[in-house]
Amino acid sequence: MLEEAKEVCPTTTRRLLGEGAILMDVRDRSEVTAFAFDVPDVVNIPLSELEQRCSEVPRDRPVVFVCDTGVRSLKATYFLQFHGYTNVSNMGGGVVKWSAKGFPVKGQRAADSCSTGCCSPTEGTTTTSCC
Amino acid sequence: MDIKVLGTGCTNCKNTIALIDQVAKAKGVTVKLEKVEELRDIMGYGVMSTPGVVIDGKVVHAGGVPSRDKVESWLGA
Numbered sequence: 378m379l380e381e382a383k384e385v386c387p388t389t390t391r392r393l394l395g396e397g398a399i400l401m402d403v404r405d406r407s408e409v410t411a412f413a414f415d416v417p418d419v420v421n422i423p424l425s426e427l428e429q430r431c432s433e434v435p436r437d438r439p440v441v442f443v444c445d446t447g448v449r450s451l452k453a454t455y456f457l458q459f460h461g462y463t464n465v466s467n468m469g470g471g472v473v474k475w476s477a478k479g480f481p482v483k484g485q486r487a488a489d490s491c492s493t494g495c496c497s498p499t500e501g502t503t504t505t506s507c508c
Numbered sequence: 509m510d511i512k513v514l515g516t517g518c519t520n521c522k523n524t525i526a527l528i529d530q531v532a533k534a535k536g537v538t539v540k541l542e543k544v545e546e547l548r549d550i551m552g553y554g555v556m557s558t559p560g561v562v563i564d565g566k567v568v569h570a571g572g573v574p575s576r577d578k579v580e581s582w583l584g585a
Binding site: 379382424427452455458 | 551552553
């Protein structure tokens with residue numbers, strides 16, 4: 378069985394980014410175009426492409442997975458854990474919580490951007506966040 | 509035969525379980541059918557698309573309801 382995914386909050390994520398982590402946004406391109414994390418080290422690999430592109434996820438630096446609310450990114454985190462990645466974590470609350478904290482974003486989130494049942498509470502995680 | 513259906517409880521997952529159960533009964537095959545609904549447990553099989561089907565520990569299907577022919581082949585012709 379996989380280890381419980383490590384969950385981090387936006388504040389911890391910002392600190393990790395400052396320490397060399399990369400932000401991996403697994404939302405669809407249209408969502409990212411409309412509303413994005415405004416940080417230098419962010420890469421977009423939609424969840425639907427992750428199986429084919431998981432080799433693009435670096436193994437030599439910490440990776441924080443993000444999405445709209447933290448559900449799809451949790452799936453991505455577990456998928457990478459399954460493939461042997463150990464330095465991966467999930468940012469609970471996603472870009473919604475990130476922007477609510479006043480952290481930098483570009484654009485505006487569409488009201489109906491969560492149309493795929495991604496808004497249920499994040500479960501099955503170990504919260505190590507400070508928030 | 510130990511069969512696990514991986515999925516978070518969507519209609520396709522329920523239909524997959526029902527189909528396997530139906531085919532098993534029709535063929536008189538004894539199966540231990542189990543639902544796996546926790547994301548962590550599902551991802552433990554590396555399955556990104558659900559429903560997934562695991563037979564005796566091996567992933568034999570991922571994504572969408574399997575065809576009846578496919579299920580019949582799993583359970584023996």
